[in-house]
Amino acid sequence: MPLFRLVTTIALAIVLSACASSGGSAGAPPPAESENLVDAYQIGIDDIVQVSVWRNPELGITVPVRPDGKISVPLVGDVAAGGRTPGEVAKEIQTKLAVYVRDPQVAVILTDLRSHEYLSRVRVTGAVRQPISIPFRQGMTVLDAVLAAGGVTEFAAPAKSDLYRKTGGGTRSYAVRLDHILEDGDLTTNFKVAPGDVITVPERTL
Numbered sequence: 001m002p003l004f005r006l007v008t009t010i011a012l013a014i015v016l017s018a019c020a021s022s023g024g025s026a027g028a029p030p031p032a033e034s035e036n037l038v039d040a041y042q043i044g045i046d047d048i049v050q051v052s053v054w055r056n057p058e059l060g061i062t063v064p065v066r067p068d069g070k071i072s073v074p075l076v077g078d079v080a081a082g083g084r085t086p087g088e089v090a091k092e093i094q095t096k097l098a099v100y101v102r103d104p105q106v107a108v109i110l111t112d113l114r115s116h117e118y119l120s121r122v123r124v125t126g127a128v129r130q131p132i133s134i135p136f137r138q139g140m141t142v143l144d145a146v147l148a149a150g151g152v153t154e155f156a157a158p159a160k161s162d163l164y165r166k167t168g169g170g171t172r173s174y175a176v177r178l179d180h181i182l183e184d185g186d187l188t189t190n191f192k193v194a195p196g197d198v199i200t201v202p203e204r205t206l
Helices: 003-015 032-040 086-097 142-148 178-184
Strands: 048-053 061-064 070-073 077-080 106-112 121-126 132-135 161-167 170-176 198-201
Touching: 048 070, 048 086, 061 070, 070 086, 077 086, 086 106, 121 142, 132 142, 142 178, 142 198
Parallel strands: 121 198
Antiparallel strands: 048 061, 048 106, 070 077, 121 132, 161 170, 161 198
């Protein structure tokens, strides 16, 4: 059995077990709220976070969350990050920085989700050059993931590609016109991916 068929079989067996009950979403984009999954993600130990302070680049840092769940921020000192969302951490840093900086604007971004490595990965399977499982990164799109897999093979049917995403009610599928993305530059279905997503590119039928 070819490698991409084997990986596809394994991946789909994992993520599609609830698909029959939840149904697909052919032709529809993922719901808008799914793009904010990272904002609701609770930071864990060893995750890499980037703290940026507008107009004060010297106060910015990119650090892993320590085993005690904290990060050290210039001027502020230790701030609890573990078990909190990026927005909650940013709000606390902003409040504490206000003592030293006038009207600070703070952003906290997750650059590498290491604490939940399996769940936070994005997988590309099927008729691609190298089926892969890669760490999710904020802002990653379908095209980013497919290119990381080396692109599609000559046996691919890119027009029939799908993105599978677990939801509270099961697993949903979203049609991806990978042919339009790769050949025409039409990014309509170049959806932002979320942690745990699986992108499948089937073989074309003769």
